[in-house]
Amino acid sequence: MIDFLKNFLNGTLLQLFKKKKMIKLGLYGPPNSGKSTLANRISVDWLGEKMSTVSSIPHETREVTSKEEVKIKHDGKEINFNLVDTPGIATKIDYEDFLKFNMNKKDAKKRAKEATKGVIDSIKWLDEMDCVLVVLDSTQNPYSQVNITILGNLAARKIPVLVVANKTDLKKARIKKIESAFPQYPVVAISAEKGHNIEGLYEQLFKVIK
């Protein structure tokens, strides 16, 4: 009987506690902002393996993918994450846009159909998140309705947010523009592809989760 109780306490209860402690960290943003590149960077840093495929063609990620037990360490502390990479959120999807990337009509239509489902799933998953990295391409105008809608939804759901100004390695990157567009949020400037300031991202992430 005592053994049973011990096992119960060490097993089931501990697992429940552990599961509760795992923070679901979502990567959200418009298509091609570098969410999957960042997801890979984080996953390689802490698990030693990539989790998503990346491409210059928009809507490469068309399904929500996740990696559990991503234990990120910073400044002597450790947080256990469930890292969730989501398809880019868009208000329009035109298969003809994919034809410009030398895709045939059949594949372009298939990609467009899958992408619409991906957007729906991304939004459905919003409620599940404990914390969100809103990944923006810092070479693009930040005042897009998709960005505003994502941030507005996260605020309404009281989900902690860190805005990630990505692609800082590109000449056209305008970090100040993102900072002035969303002054109420912490912004961290990185290049997920080149690995610039990823330590800064972890530092900000730990501050946001506190």
Added chain:
Amino acid sequence: MMLTLQFVPFEEVNSLGSEEKIEKLLKIVRQNKVVLMQGRLKPMEETRLIQKTMENIHKGFRGVELCTIFPESKDQQIFNKLRKNLVNLLVGYAQGLTIIGPATVIKEIKRNPDKIELLTRK
């Protein structure tokens, strides 16, 4: 190309439930008209509108261009902030303007803090 703008007063949609409101707006957009709605959608309604848009994408409907204009004061004085919060509490989402256009007609809505440009297709 002729562009039709349809004005939707706040009173016309305020009494509707979220689903009905979104259906009404998307119905206008699917008729290749641009909606000019007085007021704003709630954040959850905006995402629901995107979801419904995605569900409805087909050969003749490629989605929407969406833009909400909401004048936000940068005044940091406590009294003015309180006054603004009170106004928000009383009239809430009736403030501002929402533009929704079919992506087959509106190529892009460019928004900078103080100007909006509606770029149409040929």
